[in-house]
Amino acid sequence: MKKFLEGSQAVARAVKLAKPGVISAYPITPQTHIVEGLAQFVAEGELKSEFVNVESEHSAASVVLGAEASGVRSFTATSSQGLILMSEVLFNIAGMRLPVMLVCANRALSAPINIWNDHQDSITLRDSGWIQFYAENHQEAVDFILQGYRIGENPRIMLPVMVCIDGYILTHGMEVVDIPSQEQVDKFLPPYNPPYKLDVDNPLSLGLLGDPTVYMETRYAIQETLNDVLKLIPQVSSEFESIFGRRTLRLVETYKTDDAEVILVAMGSVAGTIKDVIDEERSKGKKIGLLKIVTYRPFPKEEVFNILKQASQVGVIEKAVSLGSDGPLYTEISALFSGEKGSPQISGFVAGLGGRDITKKTIQRVIELVKEKKASCIFMDLNKELLWEEFRV
16 A cells, blocks of 8 residues: 655554564664654554563663564664664674664764764674665665565574664655555565574573684674575565565666666665766766665675676765775775776765765766776765865864
């Protein structure tokens, strides 16, 4: 059923359809509307779930860890400092192989305090062992949650999933969304039946001490499982399409890249703006394309390499920076072509930090700089490079 919804409302409805037995979260802008909606569903009897109020995000993560370890499907959501406060527990959740679902309403990190959107929070957790999907729009957010549960709970995977949606742009924006029926979701997402759980009749311990003789094997196991996730995603997406009639979850999405001389790379809602610019540039005869990264963890190296190798120039636009280095996405893509003959010229652009607008002019300026073959990581402010001299201490 198609409805005109705020992004947070759409996410709450998707989670409701997944029937989590335990929900726990702490309010933080711009995530609050998601769990507010879920709390209302529980209070009104529309969702049979235990909604656990807690005193912090660290506690919320601990609650869903415990629920999942007990064999109960769970859900949480957070943003920015909340995600960082959770981080100790998030590493534990992945290490204990518990398929928790978390929606991150992406927001800048302090200091200075900033409540607007960028990707610095979830990117900071890229090495935690969590699967990460980045949504461009409301529909993708809804679909990624349902497919994320299916992927994470697969007995061969058993890893947590983070669905990342741009704060305010998606959480508070209004779009038409196709909300599936409960019957459709039940057909696609069976009840949670984990291969292991805490059970007094069958005693089990989780998260024990891992000394040097076993710890490395646990990291290897997660790494190999994430490689399996790359193979599983297309299978789950295909089955989703057969039931719901659309295919949104991918490793990557391409837009007019077949003959592109310049390919831009991005994640999240900014892809929509980039597509508009590409249409305008193509009307002028310029061969521009877009590679949208949907699955950031595990990183689809082979797919990214095969698409970008045909281009002359590549421009990576991202809402995060690894301070003291470059943009994380730019760094990973550059590494793919290290030592490759005839590889494209790769340029990195940091944009939109702290909610700074990424306009069509920003994208057009990026294209100009890419063609000038500037390969450094450039901070973008509208149509010019951002200069920092006045802020230096």
